[in-house]
Structure formats: C-alpha cells, structure tokens
Amino acid sequence: MQSHGAQLIDGKALAQKIQAELAQQIQSLQAQYGRPPGLAVLMVGDNPASAAYVRGKEKACTNVGMASFGQHLPATTTQAELEQIIQALNHDERVDGILIQLPLPEHLDGVALLNQLDPDKDADGLHPVNLGRLVRSEPGLRSCTPAGVMELLKEYQIDPKGKHAVVIGRSILVGKPIALMLLEADATVAIAHSKTPDLASVIRNADIVVAAVGRPEMITANMVKPGAVVIDVGINRVTNAEGKSRLVGDVHFDSVKTVASAITPVPGGVGPMTVAMLLQNTVWSYIQRHQGVQQAP
Template sequence: MTARIIDGKALAESIRNKVAAEAAELKRSHGIVPGLAAVLVGENPASQVYVRNKVKQTTEAGLASFEHVLPAETTQDDLLALVRQLNADPKVHGILVQLPLPPQIDPDLVIATIDPAKDVDGFHVENAGRLVVGQESLVPCTPQGSVLLAKTVHPDLTGLEAVVLGRSNIVGKPVAQLLIAESATVTVAHSRTRDLEAVCRRADILVVAVGRPEMVKGSWIKPGATVIDVGINRVPGENGKSRLVGDVDFKEAMEVAGAITPVPGGVGPMTIACLLANTLKAAMVANGLTPPSF
C-alpha cells in the first residue's frame, strides 16, 4: 500500500480564493474591508518569516494588513497598551500577537487582553470555552486546518475513531474538541499514555502534534488510516544543510497509511488560510452579517 498524499497547499489556496471573493463582495456591497493586525515583538527569525507570509497573504486576499514590529525590550505594559488600542480600532477585525514573546512578557495576559471577538488565533479562554461547549467561536487555525484536511478524505467523520497525540492548548486540545463536534470518537494521548503505540494503532484518524521529529513509526499506524502530521521540525540534512520533517516517519507511514499530510506542504499552509477565514468571519460578525462556512 502507498498512501495518498493530502495536498494542504491546494486546499489552502482554495480557502484563500474563497476569502478573497467574499472580501471583495463585502467591500462592494457594504464598504467593509476586513482588517488583520499582526504584532511581532523581537527578532525571532522563524516568527519574522511567518509574520511576513501572513502580511503578504492578507494583502493578496484583499484584506487590510496592519503590521506592528516592536523591539525585544518592549515592556509588557507597552504591548498591552497596543493591544487595547487595536481592540478599540474599528478598522481592525482580527488581532494576532505572534508567539513566542520575550521573557518579560506574560503571553497568557496578552491573550486575555485581546478582545475575544478579534481573537483570530482562537486562544482566548472565552473562545476556548465556547469551543468546548459547542457554541459559535473563533477556532484556532492549525486545528481547524487539520480537521478540514481530514475531511478531504472522510467528508463525514461520524463514528470514526480519532486519536490525537499531543495535549497542548494550541493544537491537541482544540483539535480534539473539533473532532468531537464532528461526532468522531476521540482519544487524547500523550507522553504519559500507557502503551502509546497500541493506542495510536486504533486510530482511523491519527493527528500527531508532539514536536518530536519522526517519533511516530509505521508500526504505530493502523493500515489504511488517515494521518495528519502537525509537526514541523528542523533536523540535519545532507551537505550541512537542515531539512524539515514532521512528527511522523513519513517514509514508513507511506507504506501503511491510507492518506497522509506531508511536511512541508500539509498542515502548514492551512494555518494562514484559516487565519484569513477567521478574519473575514470576525469582520462579518462585527457588522451583523452571516459568514460563509469553509
């Protein structure tokens, strides 16, 4: 068996095109331009690249982009003042503060200060709580993208056994809640799970988000399962260059799984696409309009 490769780039492009079309219609019919503010503190190279990509794709989709780059020594009070300013700005519908933040700044306090209606990362406790109880909310982008990718293989997830390997607030927990909302039977596994390999092997859908390069081997995967690899790890490659790998041993998994996301080109592109969709949604809800589904 050779697994089908799930093309995250193609699905992300489809979502971005839909966002662009909806944003153009929103501007034409109501004079509203969805606005996304991205805040970067410090000079983390990976964060700089990520924010640059977000700004580029935001503009390409016809949304307004507001970029705020602050020095690493920025105080917590100054950052919170900026967040409150963005909360009050009617042109800004989505606020994204790039993590990680410098050590003098409490990320939980920053996230708690963002207006939940503008929390397009879906990290605010109000949005997290709404997700748990099944109410409408802004949903974290990477989990949202992961489930959308799984649904390209299984349009109806009802009754399927899903195992989420990882329990972070950013990916593991919200992706589990989204799968529950799709009526899957969900197990959240982690480093303390007994017989972890056997638990993973039960999964019709295996979502892996642990941050450990190629941890999940082919023997951990149920034949024919759908594998969503959220991990992005940089490891040594040939000629002294590094390469990106996921949390799943891709070569081994390809021989067992029915479908699998590659790294790169799987979940990664979906994160920004879902961020743009969340920004559009926030803008429409703020103006009493019904947003489209993606």
C-alpha cells in the same frame, strides 16, 4: 493509486482554493461595508522563524485584499506597552482580527496578553472565551491549526463520524482544540501524550491519527493501523551529518505512507492551512461585526 501507498492530503492546494474564495468574498463585502477586513499581527523581537511566518501572513493578507495593521516591535517592548497597543487595536474599528505571534521574548507574559484581546477579534481562537465556546459547541473563532485540520478532512471526504481518533499532544494550541473538534464531528477521541504508557498500542487502534507533539519522526509505520488517516501537525527542523537542515513532521513520512490510506506531508500539509484559517477567522469576525451593527435597533 492506493496500491502505491497513501493518498497525499495537499494542504497547499486547499489553502490556495480557500484564499481565492476569500478574495472574491472580500471584494463583494467591501462594496457593501465600505472597508476591507483588517488583520493586525503583533510580532515582538527578531526570531527568524517568527519573522518568516509573519511575512507569509502579511503577504496572504494582501493577496486576498485584506488590510494589514501589523506591528513589528523591538524585543525590549514591555508588557505595559504591549497591553496599550492591544487595547488600541481592540477599539480600532478598522481591525477585525488581532494575532500575537508566538513565541514572545522571555520577559513577556503571553497568556496575560492573550487575555487582553477582545474575544471577538481573537484571530487565533485561543482566548478562554473562544475555547469555552468550542467546548460548548457554540459559534465562535476557532483555533487556526485545528480548524485547518478539520477543513482538510472535509475536503478529502474523510468523515470522523464513528471513527476512533487518537490525538498525540495536549497543547492548548493544537492537541486539546483538535480533540474537541473531532468529538464535535462524532469521533470517539483519545488524547495521548509523553506520559502515556505504551503509546504505540494506543496509536495502533486509531482510524485517524493526529500527531502534534513536536518530536521529529517519532511515529513510525509499525505504530499505525493499516488504512488509517494520518495528519501530521509537527514542524521540526533537523540537521544531518553534513550540517544540512530540513523540515520534518512528527511522523516518519516515508515509512508511514506505505501503511496509511491518506497522509499529510511536511511541509505542504497542515502548515498552509493555518494561515488560510487565520484569514477565514478574520473575515468571519468582520461579517459578525457588520451584521451586529446592522441588526442593532
């Protein structure tokens, strides 16, 4: 197979496998704990892309037998109103995971809202406490997209140990947490970004490339070392001359797949894993909370 180009890393298939395992786990735990795990996705306004993502998350919730406490709020919702909703969910015994769907309308302070979350219910793993736990290699809720990337590497038996990994992008959502996770897995990690001089030469040294910059098809075959593993986290909508739009990643898939040893497609690569990890985080939090109750004197 290798002679025809890179092995395809199928995130959709792995996400389905994880969801099937979670559904079984939830069934047995629900009998033990007397309730299903609960996830609350908060969406403000009517961004069509966000609405599609939220629908996907809520459908996945139902599929695995999880209770959904999602709220779709008008764009005019104030910071104070949202903070009240978050506090109520923090105290709601039925809710194990809370997610604030980004982007939020301009007038809202997303960081301040995120900081209001109970860190142990932070389903997206973005609260400063959870990022701190990641830095210290302590157990905790991990950022969904990077955690999904690590699961894909594990599933395809790509061990980062001793490998040179280059992460392109330094966002708190993907770039920084994935760099920390690769470091934890004993890779030597470099983080590159828009201000990195001669980006191509930095990428060309990498055994594992993680692209998370949000620039359509910027990474081309001549930038990739032959045999490298390429993980494309980017999701960009591009429109051709006829006005037809399609989704592409940060990697020029057709050219890079001829030099890489393994590559994720867009769509169908990292994307589906994000939702699978969100569900996995919620179940983890559900188990922790019940064990905590059982272990308490």
